[in-house]
């Protein structure tokens with residue numbers, strides 16, 4: 001064999017090995033995904049009972065972005081600042097048909113800071129106008145419906161995956177007084193704040 005072929009063949013071998021590795025990783029991820037037969041993503045729990053950070057939530061159905069700027073909340077909002085709320089798509093499809101959140105429904109609320117303010121109210125001016133503009137990601141809160149597992153907190157489990165980045169890999173359920181009590185007290189439907197999500201509040205919306 002001519003010497004010039006050797007580096008070429010070596011790089012083909014490296015490429016083939018790494019392609020094979022990438023493929024087997026994709027397979028491993030796919031088989032670990034606990035999809036129910038109808039394609040829903042259901043909650044995954046670690047051995048210690050903690051909830052694993054849901055996968056692929058960034059491609060779930062986006063239902064709203066309530067905003068509680070720090071500057072309007074004494075400098076420190078409880079949930080700073082944009083709350084980008086998503087619902088798992090398979091659960092959403094069932095809810096659209098039945099009007100009921102099925103067991104295993106997951107809501108994912110990613111927090112996102114505003115870009116630094118120019119005024120005391122935290123607002124700034126950009127070409128579109130004066131207001132609040134999305135900045136750095138800032139952790140997440142998650143709720144999971146399971147009427148047996150979370151009977152003590154109204155049928156939903158509540159989890160905080162940090163209010164800073166990176167998001168935690170797992171989280172333990174929060175006690176009733178920290179999360180569930182407020183949801184039970186004032187959320188419109190089944191402890192979910194459908195009053196702030198037109199897509200869930202009005203089932204005829206597409």
Ligand code: HEC
Pocket residue numbers: 066067079083085107108109141142143158159160174178179180182183187191192193194196
């Ligand atoms: C004082 C009231 C209050 C408390 C306490 C509270 N929440 Fe909420 N939560 C809300 C409101 C209001 C919304 C509606 C959207 C928004 O403003 O973020 C909401 C929305 C959510 C959502 C989106 C789905 C839904 O139900 O609308 C999740 C997930 C969530 N909260 C998780 C949590 C977790 C986890 C905790 C505890 C760490 C918690 N919440 C504590 C008031 C509360």
